[in-house]
Amino acid sequence: MDAVTVPDLRTRLKAALSVGEDDVLGAALTCEQAADVAEVLPLFSDEDRSRIIYALPARTAAELIVMLPESVRGDVVDDLDGGKITEIVSELPPDDATDVVSELDDARTRQVLQTIEPAKSDQIEALLRHDEDSAGGIMTTDVVKLPQDATVRDAVHHVRTYSPSEDLHEVFIVDAEGRLSGSVELRHLVTSPRDARLSDLADPRPHVVTVDTDQEEVLQQMRKYDLPDIPVVNHRGQLVGLITHDDILDVAGEEATEDLYRMAGTDPAERETSSVFRAAGVRLPWIMGCMAVTTVTGLVMAWQKSHFSLTVYTALSFFVPMIAATCGSSAIQISTVVIRRFAEGDVSRGGLIRVLRRELPIASLIAIAAAVVSAGLVAFFLPLMIHRLDPGLGAVIDPHRIASAVGAGMASAILVAASLGIGLPFLFRSLGFDPAIASGPVVTGLNDVTSVLVYLCLASLIMAN
Amino acid sequence: MDAVTVPDLRTRLKAALSVGEDDVLGAALTCEQAADVAEVLPLFSDEDRSRIIYALPARTAAELIVMLPESVRGDVVDDLDGGKITEIVSELPPDDATDVVSELDDARTRQVLQTIEPAKSDQIEALLRHDEDSAGGIMTTDVVKLPQDATVRDAVHHVRTYSPSEDLHEVFIVDAEGRLSGSVELRHLVTSPRDARLSDLADPRPHVVTVDTDQEEVLQQMRKYDLPDIPVVNHRGQLVGLITHDDILDVAGEEATEDLYRMAGTDPAERETSSVFRAAGVRLPWIMGCMAVTTVTGLVMAWQKSHFSLTVYTALSFFVPMIAATCGSSAIQISTVVIRRFAEGDVSRGGLIRVLRRELPIASLIAIAAAVVSAGLVAFFLPLMIHRLDPGLGAVIDPHRIASAVGAGMASAILVAASLGIGLPFLFRSLGFDPAIASGPVVTGLNDVTSVLVYLCLASLIMAN
Structure with a gap:
């Protein structure tokens, strides 16, 4: 009763393919379940994929096509002739048949729809008209x-x-x-x-x-x-x-x-393509956006730099990555919780108040703990950084002031980041964007800007005294 | 046929509760579906929640308890007396009944199991023995x-x-x-x-x-x-x-x-508690871990600093956030894709090769694009940063060298980050950890360390020439 394990089936198919006779391949495949073949098919070359599909019983071949990952299905369907596709479409219920037909170009779609039985052809044409992410796009018309x-x-x-x-x-x-x-x-x-x-x-x-x-x-x-x-x-x-x-x-x-x-700053669309250029094209805009906003972080640092001597600025700069990463992480924790609640249908109108009432106290606790620990880390490590590594800096830097600046900056920046982590998913949703981008790279980059700004502003106040 | 909308039901329940007679409340609730009441129940006070549950028909009350979010269910069950819980448990199929009983302390569990009919009591006791994330923990024993x-x-x-x-x-x-x-x-x-x-x-x-x-x-x-x-x-x-x-x-x-x-650096366990202290306790270890590893980034910066004059180091430091955030983002893009494939059962043994073959070319394309754009951003913005904001720096800094350092550092650091983004999920899985932590805050912090190290090392080579 156990499912056939994948490596076995792959090995057996390889052996059968190497014999070169389609009878042998057919015999090797008669008892296989479509789902198991679908799992190993992407591991074979285009030519072998077609041979396997032609060797399968029509019903199994049809089920297999439906179960393939989208990136593979398009290529596989392209390699089949019109007769085979008609056979496959005829075997499938209308919703799955529509998914297969939607992989074809217009000319082949027309050809297939003219060949299959008229009732099914009408059903498929009706289904093709629905948005694929709507109820009409996922339903079957096979209903009693x-x-x-x-x-x-x-x-x-x-x-x-x-x-x-x-x-x-x-x-x-x-x-x-x-x-x-x-x-x-x-x-x-x-x-x-x-x-x-x-x-x-x-x-x-x-x-x-x-x-x-x-x-x-x-x-x-x-x-x-x-x-x-x-x-x-x-x-x-x-x-x-x-x-x-x-x-x-x-x-x-x-x-x-x-x-x-x-x-994560990409889109499921990248799964539908086997081209690395197109996949990179899906991810790049987010990477570019992240670089653009972190350039602003650089401008903030350059602008704030004028408030400090070069040596003090240098000491402060060692903790910019800590402030940025920690605030970014606590914002992502919160925005992810909110985004997940949206996806579960768990936050209705007026939900912002409920979220604030839970998340702000949590963020405050984290801000306090992070402030204490980061100040401690600075007080301990900064002397090592300046004395052992560059003795010249020691004379003009007061580690305890820098530690206070980091601690105060950390706490304030976490509270700002938390507010963004709560507010942005709600804002994006009400503007009609996907709230999930609030945990993505561009917003994380924006978070860098605000947290570094808060940190260096507070530091300049503390150093000025 | 439309589902009852939530604000309506809430308003009606509030009105019925304010009358203060349980008959009125009962009448308001007779036709409601458990799922609809479950959606609004968390919006009421503890006392009102109990009144609503006692006013519901037994079957609806039982279904409602099962549908509540875990963080609310525990509190609600605590407020019900033994008789009501026995009634609820008797109405439910064994798997759902077990979920309710598992919210009780040992004494109340024994009390309830002794009161309900012996056959069901045995089923629940058997189910309580299974791990709640195993097939035994989610199955019902109600099978023909x-x-x-x-x-x-x-x-x-x-x-x-x-x-x-x-x-x-x-x-x-x-x-x-x-x-x-x-x-x-x-x-x-x-x-x-x-x-x-x-x-x-x-x-x-x-x-x-x-x-x-x-x-x-x-x-x-x-x-x-x-x-x-x-x-x-x-x-x-x-x-x-x-x-x-x-x-x-x-x-x-x-x-x-x-x-x-x-x-995101937290755990679903935080949903099971209504205490903000315990929720903060779930998130804090990841925040602390992130601070610990980004302290190392600070040490790397301090160590590398000795290769540069203070002015050159300062100019380089403006782009540390860009390098860190961009490399971190491209690592998260990749590790998320790999983690998702794991969750879908899509990457079997030997899958590492397939992932490398797709992800390394994508990462190389992104590395090239990011290198060109980041060098351009530096060449354009660095003169603004140094001339307008701090004229003294202009004389000793060559923006084109810094731009080359950022571009070269960006490309190399993205390739390193990509390798970690591919390798760490596989490593964590083979060590028995949840691969999802490879997209979390500690690994992102680690990524900061390597990308800043790569950037500053390359910069010191480029500046030395």
């Missing part, structure tokens, strides 16, 4: 709809005849105009007499989403109400599709990836 | 088991009689020793004749996990094979429980939170 006067027997007959290809958890009741009017779980079909009316068994107010609901909102609803699936209606209330447990688990993964990538 | 010679009629009878409280998707066949020998989807029960034998309809090799499988591994399996649920067996192969779609969606959220929090 029954009229309001249907019985359990009718439902059983329908399930047996049309056998929807996705996991089936419930059937839906629609009125004469196709508007959703209720849902019946499969377990009630199992345990009810065959001539019971569905409308008597139905939950009359199932949770629904509309086709243009954002997938993150769909995820939050399904998580909040523990739903195994959720029906999708259009703006006239007509049932047009269904989002199932596996779709939403993928969405949960995608949303987490998106937040993580944005917080 | 049938003997190998059972028919569809037997299965239907069983489902009707015992009516498991969780969503039901499939039933399981066990042998005389209770070992799992197959599974039958509900849809096959619906469409098959009543006297068909389950063993003829069964998938004989369903995917399984064992009780001590880590929940992240369970998530990866269910995602990989698109499973709506997965049976859990003990080490003798006996079926002991089931993990369902809603459990695994929660796990997906928890795992994403864990990665995000670790990368």
Whole structure:
């Protein structure tokens, strides 16, 4: 019952490929699960990938294509001929088929849609029109709809005849105009007499989403109400599709990836390309932004420098990285907590007050602790830095003043950073930006500017006395 | 069909609470869904929370307790009397009941387990023994088991009689020793004749996990094979429980939170406490670690300082924040991509080579671009910094040399940072640490040390010529 382990399958496929006969390859693949082959396929060359796909049974090949990482799927689909793609698209439920078709250029899309059966072609064309991050973009149109006067027997007959290809958890009741009017779980079909009316068994107010609901909102609803699936209606209330447990688990993964990538100063778009140039292009704007704002930090240091003698400035400069990194880290701690709460749908309007009430006291405790420890570190290490390493500096520098400056600067800068860490995610969200960028490199660079400014201003006050 | 919006419910509850009669409150709550009440409950005082829970129907109150954030749940459960807790635990399926019982101290746990029905008490005691992050810790014991010679009629009878409280998707066949020998989807029960034998309809090799499988591994399996649920067996192969779609969606959220929090230098443990002292205690070690390693950066600067005149050192110091932040950011970009691939189960053994082959070229492109742009920024801004702000410095500083030093330092330091960004997640994982800490504040601080060291060493070479 154990899953086939990956290295084994890879070795066996390599051996089968090296024989050079497609029968041998086919025999090696007959019993494999699509998910296992999908895991090793990216390890093979383009040519071998195609050979493996042509050697697989049609159904397995179709499932495999859907499971490939997006960066690989595009390349693989490009290498298949029209006949194979038609075969694959025919095997798949409409939502997965649409994902495959969307990898094709316009000419090939038209060709494939003309070859497959018209009903499916219509479904795919309808799905292609939805934004891929909306409920319409992730739903399947494979949903069991029954009229309001249907019985359990009718439902059983329908399930047996049309056998929807996705996991089936419930059937839906629609009125004469196709508007959703209720849902019946499969377990009630199992345990009810065959001539019971569905409308008597139905939950009359199932949770629904509309086709243009954002997938993150769909995820939050399904998580909040523990739903195994959720029906999708259009703006006239007509049932047009269904989002199932596996779709939403993928969405949960995608949303987490998106937040993580944005917080790291990149974008999930880099996963869709195998070109290192395009991937670098996704990351570079954030790196450039970071350099631009840290140039401002340099200007701040140059401007503040005039308040100090060169020797005192030099001693102060040794602790700029500590101030910048520590304040940056405590801002990231806070903004990440806030961003995660947004993603979980946990901070509603008025949530800013609740967040402030918890985060400001935490930040104050951290500011006090960091001030004491950083002052201690300076008092201990600065004499080593100046006496052992450059005896000339010792005469004009008072380590305890520098320690006070670092401690005071650290505490104040952490409080400023904390305020930004709380405020910026809320600000970005209300401006329509992704709040995740508040933990990213540009905001961290901005944090450097403010924390170094606070540190050197306080230092100039303390040194002046 | 729309979900009740949160502000409305809160306002209505406030009004009902202010009347002071529990009948009014009860009437206001009868039609509410547990998930909606759970969303607003944290906004009320401890006393009002208890009043709301006592006013709810038992089943809704039970569901609500399960849906509360962990930091709130503990406090709420503490305020309920033994009778109410027994009532709540009796309403819940074993896995959720165990989560509630685990909030109690030992004495109250014993009291509750003695009051509820013995069968459930045994189930809860068994579940309490599992690690809460293992398959055993998230599974329910509410699973439909049938003997190998059972028919569809037997299965239907069983489902009707015992009516498991969780969503039901499939039933399981066990042998005389209770070992799992197959599974039958509900849809096959619906469409098959009543006297068909389950063993003829069964998938004989369903995917399984064992009780001590880590929940992240369970998530990866269910995602990989698109499973709506997965049976859990003990080490003798006996079926002991089931993990369902809603459990695994929660796990997906928890795992994403864990990665995000670790990368930000904190831990999901801070969510379980309402004490700001304990929350600060979770974050502080990372802040302290960051200060410790950036003290080393200060030592590096002090040591390198002796290679330069004070004026040249001062000019170089203006760009330390830029070098540190930019290299830190590009390391975080890379380590985040690697960490995310780990979480998705996407990097198997030998994956290091694949990651290197993609990430090193990307890092090289970024290093070249960053070197050119940073040198340009220095060449443009340094004259402004020295002439306008401190005319005395102008005579002894050659901006083009400093620009070369920054550009060369930037490129080299980015390549070093990239190597750490790739290597450290792999290293941490193989040492048994969470690789997510490779994007955290301590590693970012370490990155400061190496990038500033590389920058100043190269600068001393360039200045010496």
